[in-house]
Amino acid sequence: MQRMASPLPPSHQPAGSAAGNAAPVFSPLYQQIKALITRGLQSGEWKPGEIIPSEAELAVRFGVSQGTVRKAIDELAAENLLIRRQGRGTFVSTHHEEQVKFRFLRLVPDGEPGQTLRMERQFLACHRIRATADVARTLGIKPGDMVLEIRRILRMGGEPVVYEDIYLQSASFRGLTAERLERYQGPLYALFESEFGTRMVRAEEKIRAVNAGEQEAELLKVPAGQALLSVERLSFSYGDQPVELRRGLYSTAHHYYRNALS
Amino acid sequence: MQRMASPLPPSHQPAGSAAGNAAPVFSPLYQQIKALITRGLQSGEWKPGEIIPSEAELAVRFGVSQGTVRKAIDELAAENLLIRRQGRGTFVSTHHEEQVKFRFLRLVPDGEPGQTLRMERQFLACHRIRATADVARTLGIKPGDMVLEIRRILRMGGEPVVYEDIYLQSASFRGLTAERLERYQGPLYALFESEFGTRMVRAEEKIRAVNAGEQEAELLKVPAGQALLSVERLSFSYGDQPVELRRGLYSTAHHYYRNALS
DNA sequence: CAGTGGTCTAGACCACTCC
DNA sequence: GAGTGGTCTAGACCACTGG
Numbered sequence: 001m002q003r004m005a006s007p008l009p010p011s012h013q014p015a016g017s018a019a020g021n022a023a024p025v026f027s028p029l030y031q032q033i034k035a036l037i038t039r040g041l042q043s044g045e046w047k048p049g050e051i052i053p054s055e056a057e058l059a060v061r062f063g064v065s066q067g068t069v070r071k072a073i074d075e076l077a078a079e080n081l082l083i084r085r086q087g088r089g090t091f092v093s094t095h096h097e098e099q100v101k102f103r104f105l106r107l108v109p110d111g112e113p114g115q116t117l118r119m120e121r122q123f124l125a126c127h128r129i130r131a132t133a134d135v136a137r138t139l140g141i142k143p144g145d146m147v148l149e150i151r152r153i154l155r156m157g158g159e160p161v162v163y164e165d166i167y168l169q170s171a172s173f174r175g176l177t178a179e180r181l182e183r184y185q186g187p188l189y190a191l192f193e194s195e196f197g198t199r200m201v202r203a204e205e206k207i208r209a210v211n212a213g214e215q216e217a218e219l220l221k222v223p224a225g226q227a228l229l230s231v232e233r234l235s236f237s238y239g240d241q242p243v244e245l246r247r248g249l250y251s252t253a254h255h256y257y258r259n260a261l262s
Numbered sequence: 263m264q265r266m267a268s269p270l271p272p273s274h275q276p277a278g279s280a281a282g283n284a285a286p287v288f289s290p291l292y293q294q295i296k297a298l299i300t301r302g303l304q305s306g307e308w309k310p311g312e313i314i315p316s317e318a319e320l321a322v323r324f325g326v327s328q329g330t331v332r333k334a335i336d337e338l339a340a341e342n343l344l345i346r347r348q349g350r351g352t353f354v355s356t357h358h359e360e361q362v363k364f365r366f367l368r369l370v371p372d373g374e375p376g377q378t379l380r381m382e383r384q385f386l387a388c389h390r391i392r393a394t395a396d397v398a399r400t401l402g403i404k405p406g407d408m409v410l411e412i413r414r415i416l417r418m419g420g421e422p423v424v425y426e427d428i429y430l431q432s433a434s435f436r437g438l439t440a441e442r443l444e445r446y447q448g449p450l451y452a453l454f455e456s457e458f459g460t461r462m463v464r465a466e467e468k469i470r471a472v473n474a475g476e477q478e479a480e481l482l483k484v485p486a487g488q489a490l491l492s493v494e495r496l497s498f499s500y501g502d503q504p505v506e507l508r509r510g511l512y513s514t515a516h517h518y519y520r521n522a523l524s
Numbered sequence: 525c526a527g528t529g530g531t532c533t534a535g536a537c538c539a540c541t542c543c
Numbered sequence: 544g545a546g547t548g549g550t551c552t553a554g555a556c557c558a559c560t561g562g
Binding site: 078079080103104106201202203204205206207208209210211225226227228229230233250252256257258259260261262 | 465514
């Protein structure tokens with residue numbers, strides 16, 4: 001493999017000897033390896049939770065040194081796409097892990113330390129509708145295309161805390177029904193990843209404070225006008241493709257949204 | 263330098279030959295280097311904005327290979343303590359940089375793209391008071407110890423957007439006066455770092471939605487009861503020492519709090 | 525025990541910055 | 544051109560996991 005822009009012939013090329021003619025732009029070898037591994041993840045060659053080939057094996061396959069593969073994997077691990085486990089191997093990240101849950105669930109109960117927060121879910125709706133203009137734009141589809149809308153309430157310790165509207169590209173989630181949602185225990189993202197091959201990798205949120213309307217107040221058992229956290233989340237899968245839009249209202253009477261700036 | 267727990271004799275020790283007797287716990291060499299560099303930052307040997315010695319020089323000084331120094335610096339750069347600049351050197355991070363501002367300023371105007379947001383500040387108070395119990399506990403000082411309290415309003419485009427109460431350990435900020443605050447242009451954190459040797463490295467925030475009280479509503483020019491974002495931020499300096507507590511109210515009528523989950 | 529990732533070294537050359 | 548960080552290689556040994 002040689003230093004180059006985008007295509008990736010499998011020929012080996014020692015670091016020193018540059019190709020005779022000047023090529024336009026070069027990207028480092030380990031970046032190319034990174035892209036190749038990402039492609040393997042995206043294509044489903046290695047599924048969430050599965051092990052990927054060892055560093056040595058990948059080094060042989062790609063015709064580079066183990067150190068170069070290592071640097072590629074290091075970055076993918078830093079981006080939470082892979083997880084290294086010493087003595088065992090490198091695995092594809094999955095939402096089926098206790099540890100990962102708090103990456104996307106930021107609401108914390110007020111009572112300081114590690115409370116075991118048992119959470120109940122109640123699904124209010126799960127149906128297919130035509131995307132409104134703004135939902136379509138955000139998800140990168142055409143206005144009028146079908147989207148799957150899920151409405152739900154989350155309760156922590158019996159108290160309603162989150163009211164959420166979730167929009168998914170209908171095409172990617174064929175067969176997702178209210179009954180399927182009810183039956184599944186665990187995070188939605190785990191269900192999406194296991195049953196529909198869509199893994200959420202990162203997300204962007206826009207957070208505001210809003211006054212509760214009549215309906216919302218009733219659902220969350222708060223007085224009308226109560227200040228609520230409005231969280232609009234756009235989630236991306238491999239390759240920065242937007243696949244889910246959430247509009248949530250959080251009751252922060254007994255919980256707060258935890259954030260780390262670093 | 264050899265693989266060991268905490269103290270760091272400057273003797274060189276090739277990787278293979280372990281010290282004869284089993285020692286209790288070993289930390290990797292690059293972690294020890296990392297700690298040494300951090301100590302240099304903390305002690306002020308290298309100040310924000312300044313350059314630190316080259317990798318080669320540090321390798322000689324610490325008696326390790328350049329690769330080991332590199333790995334230590336890599337991690338410190340990932341933690342935003344250092345910044346690498348190819349061809350120039352490695353520098354201590356500083357708040358005197360356009361690029362860094364958005365790491366701690368999360369409020370974004372609604373009008374989508376890169377608007378130039380000119381921001382005005384108005385200081386309402388800057389005085390020394392005795393710490394209340396909860397402020398003292400959060401800052402890790404004794405109740406009744408003196409703290410510096412700063413109250414201010416931030417306006418973006420003339421519109422009041424943030425009302426903030428800031429608490430600092432009085433001892434670390436001797437000589438900080440209202441007049442000094444008024445005179446200084448730029449982020450507070452830049453002032454703290456230049457004039458008082460305290461650099462904010464990371465922070466934790468607790469975010470809630472609250473209804474505006476009479477006073478707050480008047481200050482932010484919103485109706486009483488208006489939903490506001492309540493942001494409590496605890497900032498840490500080198501060595502995870504808490505040094506600043508902020509309690510802010512954000513008006514999110516025309517701005518939102520941007521967050522990235524990754 | 526074999527196999528994995530984790531650490532460390534030594535040395536090469538490249539890309540960039542500044543004088 | 545000298546000096547910096549950035550990439551890449553090859554090889555060694557360590558620490559951990561599992562059969």
